[in-house]
Amino acid sequence: MALNYKKIPLYLSAIICAWSIPVDAFAANQPHTLPLEIIDVTASRLPRELYNTPAAVTLVDGQREFQLQEALQLDEALQFVPGVYFQNRYNFAQNLRISIRGFGSRAPFGVRGMQLQVDNIPYTLPDGQTQVDDIELNGIDQLHVTRGAATVQYGNGAGGAINISTKNGETFKGVTLNLDIGSDDLYKLNAQAGTSNNTGSAYISASHLNFNGYREQSQVEKTTLRGKFIWNINDSKTLTVITSLMDMPTSEDPGGLTRTQVNEDRRQATFMAKRLDSGQQVEQQTLGLTLRDSSFENTQWMINLFATHRDFEQQLPFPGSSLIAYDRWFYGSSFEITQDLRANKRPIRHTSGIEIRKQEDDRQRFSVSPNAEITRQTVDELQEARSMSAFSIVDWHLNDAVILTTGVRYDDLKMSIDAHLAQSGVGSGQRNYHEWNGNLGLSYRLGLRHQWYANLATSYESPTFTEFANPQGAGFNPFLKPQDSLSRELGIRGELSDIQYDITLFATKVTDEIIPYEIDGLRFFENAGKTDRKGLELAFEWQLNEQWQWRNALTLARYQFDNFTPLSGDNVNGNRMPGLPRQQWVSQINWQYNKWRIELESSYTGRFYAENSNDTQIKQNWLFNTRASYSLSPSVSIKAGIRNLFSKDYFANVRINANANRDVSQRGYFEPAPERNLYFGLSAKF
Template identity: 25%
Template sequence: MPFWKINLLYGCVAMSMGLNSSLLWAAEPDTQQPVQLPTIKVEATRTDTSYLQTPASVFRVDAPEQMQSTQVNLTELVKGIPSLQLNNRENYAQDLQLSMRGFGARSTFGVRGIRLYVDGIPATMPDGQGQTSNIDLSSLDHLEVLTGPFSSLYGNSSGGTILTTSKEGQGKDSIEMSYAGGSHNKNRAGIVLQGGSKHANEPSYVISSSYFDTDGYRDHSDARKVLNNAKLTWDLDDGSKINWITNYVKIHANDPQGLDKTQWQQNPRQVNDANNTYDVRKDIEQTQTGVTWSKPLNDQHELYLMGYWGNRQVTQYQSIPKGRVGEENGKPIYSGQASPKQAGGVIDFDRNYYGADFRWTGKELLPNTILSAGVAFDMMDEDRKGYKNFNDVGQFGVKGELRRNEDNSLWNIDPYLQASWQFLPTWRVDTGLRYSNVHYKSKDHFTSGPDEYGTINGDDSGKHDYSKLLPSIALSWQVIPELLAYVSYAKGFETPTFTEMAYRPDGSGGFNFALDASSSDTYELGLKSQNQLGDFTLAVFQTKTKDDIVSAGSVDGRATFRKADKTLREGVELTWNKALWRDLVINASYGYLDATFDANVPEKKDDGKILASAIPSGNLIPGIAKQRAYAAVAWKPNTGFYGGVDAQYNDKIYVNDTNTEAAPSYTTVSAYTGYLWTLNDWNMNAYARVDNMLDKNYIGSVIVNDGNGRFYEPADGRNWGAGIKVTKQF
C-alpha cells in the first residue's frame, strides 16, 4: 500500500485515540455524565453486531419520517455514501447507474457487479444483473450499503451489496394517502395501508401502491410506472418469524438515448435522433414473491430459510439502422441489420427466476463464537427473441421479422461458512468462506441459410461454467469503547451477465462465451468512532482485479465487452455525522478513488478492422469519478417545520478507455422545507423542494465507450417538487 495512505491511517488512529481520551478524561469524575449513543444493529454481515462493532464498511440509511421528495428514485434517499456512486440518467428506460468503488461503472443500463436484496429476496439475477426499479420507497424502513471485503459473503458479482428492508405493520390500522408533483409534469400518487397484529399468530401488514408519470426533462423521455408492494409478518408463539413479500412493477418509458458533446452543449434536452425515427422505448413488467422464515431452536441454535420466485418481461425497441450490404475485395461489408447474423433491433424476453437460501447459526458452541453454515440456490431461465425494428413496408419502430430465438438458463448452488470469534476481550476475528459457481447454457433455435455471399446464421448454442472459492477474514480491535480499528481481506468473483455475453465484438452471432469471469483481491484498513463529536468512519482500501470485465464498445445499441488483464482500485473514504443542537443534524463525506488499468490492453481486431482500441497501462477506468464530496445540514423535529440543504461535488468522469473525452466535474445544491402536523389519529406532512438550485448544466451519467461518441446523458436543470401526505389511524 502506498506510503501516504499508511501515514494517513496512522495519523487518524492517533487523532481518534487522542480525541476519545480527551473526551473520557477532560471532565471531573463527579461532574462527567455518560453519553448514551444509539445502538444501531447491522444485518448485512450476519454477525449480530452493532454498527460500531462491525469490521466492515457498512452504512445504514433510515427512511425519513418527513416526506422530502417524490419517493421514486433511490437517488432521492441515498446520498453521501462515499463508496457509492449513484447517478440518475433522467431516463426511466435504463434505470439508475450505480457503482461501488468502481464496480458496476461499465453498465449501460441496470446494475452490474453489485448485489441487491429487497427484504432478503434477491433483486439481482444469478449472473449479476439487477434493477432498482422494484424498490418501494414509500414503504421502506431502511437500507444498508455494504462494501469492501465483506461483500464477498454474497458470492458472485458482489463488488458491493445493498440490502433494503420494508416496514413492518405496527400499532393501529391506518391509511396513508400521498400526492407529489413537480417539474416536467411529474406526478406521483400513492396509498399505504398498514396495521400491527392484535393477537398472537396473526399477521401485521403493510400494503403499498403507487402510480407515477412524467413528461421527462428531455424530449422523448416520458414515462409511466405502477408499483405495488405488500409485506405480511407473523411473530409466532414458538419464537419463529415469517415474512411474506410480494412486489409488482410495470414501466413504460421512452428513451432519448445519449448525446455527443456538441449536441449536449447546443441543447441538453434534445433526443438523440431529432426525427425520432426508431421510437426507442422499453416496456417492463415484473412480479416477484418470496418468504423468509427464522426460528430459534434454543439459546444456541437458530434456523433461517428464504425462498422466492419471480417473472420479468421486457420489450425494448432500439435505434439500430436497417443497414445495407456493400462489397470490398470480393467480401461483403454489412451494416446495421443487413447481416444474417444480426439479432435485430427489438429485444423481447420472458424470464423466470427462483431460488432458496437455508442457513443454520450456532452461538456459544465454543466460547465466544458464532458459527453459520448455509447453502444458496438460484435459477434463471428465459425465452429471448430478437426482431427487426421495421416491417416489410419500411415503417420503423415496430416489431418486424424474427432474427433471434433462444432459450437461456443459468443456475448456481453456493455453500458457505461464516464464523466470528472474540478470542480476547477487545479482539475479534471474523471469517467466511463461500464456493461460488455459476452455470450458463444457451440453446439457439434460430438459424438461416446462406445469403448471396454465403453468410449463414448457424447454430450458436453453447454453455459455460464459472467457479471460485471466496475466502474472507477480518481482525478487529476495540481500542476503547468508542473506537474500533480493523483490517480485512477477501477474494471476489464476478461473471459476465447474459446481457454482456449476448453480442460478440466482431459482430458475429451467438454468445461471447470467450469472456472470462474476473477475480479480485481486496484489502482494507478501517476506523470507526462514536463519541460526543459525532460518528466518524475512515477506510483505506486497495483492490487488485484480474481479467476485469470492461467495455469493448457500444455501436447502434449493441454493447460488447472484453477482459483487461489487470486493473487496480485504491482509495480513501471518510464520513462524519453529528447532532449539533436539538434537532439540527450535519452529515459530511469524502471519497477518493483511483481506478486504473494496471497493464496494457491490446487493441482488438477482426480482418484488419479495429474493434476496440488499445488501452495503455495507467489510464483511468471510465465511468468513475476520482473524487466525490457531500455535505448536508438538516433540521429534523418530530413535528412542526423541518428543512435541509445539501451540496454534492463530483469530479470529472472519463467516458472512454483512451481518456480522450470526459464529462466535466460539477457541484449541485438542493434544499427542501416542510411541515409535519399531528392531531389525535391524524397526521399531515407537506413539503416543497428545489434541486440543482444553481441551475448547473451537467452530465448525470455516461455511456462508456459508445461507438458513435454519444457518451453523455444530461441531468435535469433547476427543478422543483412539492407534495402532501395524510395519514389516518383507526
C-alpha cells in the same frame, strides 16, 4: 508455480474455520458476553453489533432520507454513503446505474458488479445483472450497504452489496397518503397502511408515478405495490410473506446526445429515439416466503423461498437488431443457520448456509428499419443460469475487544444458451464456473463506541449472457472467464459526544477485467486488463445542538487501468477508468425546530472521462439542493424542494464507451440533467 493471490484469504479462512469446528457445544449454555445492539442479518448475514463488524458497512434510515424528497430513485437514500456513485437518475428506461468502488461502472445500463436484496429476496440474477425498477421506495425502512467485497456472503458479482428492509405493520400503523407534484409534469401518489395484533402484522404500500421528464421522449408511467405479512406461529417461529407487483407500460428513452446536440438543445431526444419511439414496457411479479425459527437454545435458522416473473420489451434508440423482448422466471431457495457456541472458553458465533437459484430467459430480438418497421427476427433462444452455493462465516472472540472473522464460499455456476436461430455472435453453448472465495477480518473495539477494523476478501464477477458473443463464430466465447479481485480495507469508526465518524482506506486489485471491443461495428468482450482501485472514504455527522446538524460524505479515489492490452491495440495503461470521478463530496446542513424542518445540500463531483482512451473529459460540477417541510397538524404536513438551485448545466448520465465506431466528436455520450426544478408534497395520516 506462482501463488494465486485470490486464494490467500481462502486458505487462511479455511484453516481457522476448520480449527474452530470441534467446539464444546454444551458449553454454549454458559453465560458469555453478547452485543447489546446488533445489525440485522441483511447487513452481513451474521448478526452482530456495528462496532464488532470488520467491514465497511453503512446503515441508512430510509424513512428519514425519503421524507423530504420525491422518492423517484434509490440514489436519494444512498447519497451519504461514501464510495457509492450514481448516474442515470432521470432515464427510467435505462434504470439507475450504481457503482461501489468502481464495481458496476462499466454497465451500459442498470446495475452490475454488486448484489442487491430486499427483505431477503435476491434482486441480482445468477449471471450478475440486477434490476431495481420495481422497488417500492416509499416502503423502505432501512438500507445496509457493504462497500467492499461481499462474495462470501452473496456470491457472483458482489463487489459490494445493498440490503433493503421494508416497513412492517408492527412499526408502521394506520393509513398514510402522500401526494407529490413538480416540474416537468411530475405526479406521484402513494398510499401506505399497516396494522398488527398478537398473531402478526400486515403492511401494504402502493404508488403510482407519472412523469413527462425534462427531455423529449422521456416519459414514465409506473405503478408498484408491495405487501409484507408476518405471522407469529408461536413464540419462536415466524412466517413472513412478501408480495411485489409492478406495471410500467411506458418508460421512454431519449438516447444519448453529442456535444453539438447538447449545445443546440439540451432537452431534445435523438432523431432515431423519436422515430422508433424508443423505450420499454415491463410487468413484474414477485412472491417470497421466509420462515424463521429460534426454538433451539443459542440457535436460529431461516428458510427462504422466492419466485419472480418479468415480462419485458424494449426498443433501443437506433435501428438494426434493436427490439428486445424476454419472458423471465427467476426463482430459488436458501437455508441458513446461526449459532452461538464456545471454544477455549471464548464465544464463537457462526452462520452457515446453502443457496440454489435459477434464471430462465425466453429471449427474442428483432431487426427494425429506420422507418420503425420490423424486418426480421435475429434472436430466438432460451438462456438459463443456475447457481448452487455453500458458505460459512465465523466470528471468533479472541478476547473482550478483539474479534477474528473468517468466511469461505463455494459457487457452482452453470450458464447455457439454446439458440433456435442460426446467427452470428452468441449461439448455443454452455459454460461452467467453479469459484472458491474467502475473507479474513479483524475487529478491535476501543470502548463502547469506537472500533478499528481490517478486512481482506476476494470476489469474482462472471460474464453476463450478452458478453458471451464469440468473435470466431457462433457459440460461446471459449476464452472469456470471470474477472477476479482482491480487496483490502482498513477503517475506524465511532462516536465522540455529538459526532459520528467513519473513515476507511481501501485498495482493490482486479485481474482479467472484462472489457468491450468492436469488430466491424459488432461488440465483443475479452479479459484484457487489470485495474487498480485505491481510495479514502469518510462519513461525518455532527449534531451541533437540538436544532442544527451537519452531515458529510467524502470519497477520494483513484481508479485506473494497470495493465490493459485490448485487441484494438490502443495503449491505455495508466489511464483512468471511465465514468468514475476521483472526488465526490456531499454536504448537508439540517435545521429542525418545532414544526419546521429545512435542509440545504451541496454536492461536488470531480471530472471524469467518457471512454477508456480518456479522450472526452466530463467537467467537474457543483450542485445545490434545498428542501423543507412544515407540520400543519400532528397528522398533516407539507413539503417543498428545489433541485439544482442555481440551474447549473450538467449530465445526469454519460454513456460509457458509446458509439466507439464513430469519430469522438460524433459519439452520443451525453444525457443532460434538468435545470432548476421544483416539487411540492402533501402527507396525511389517518
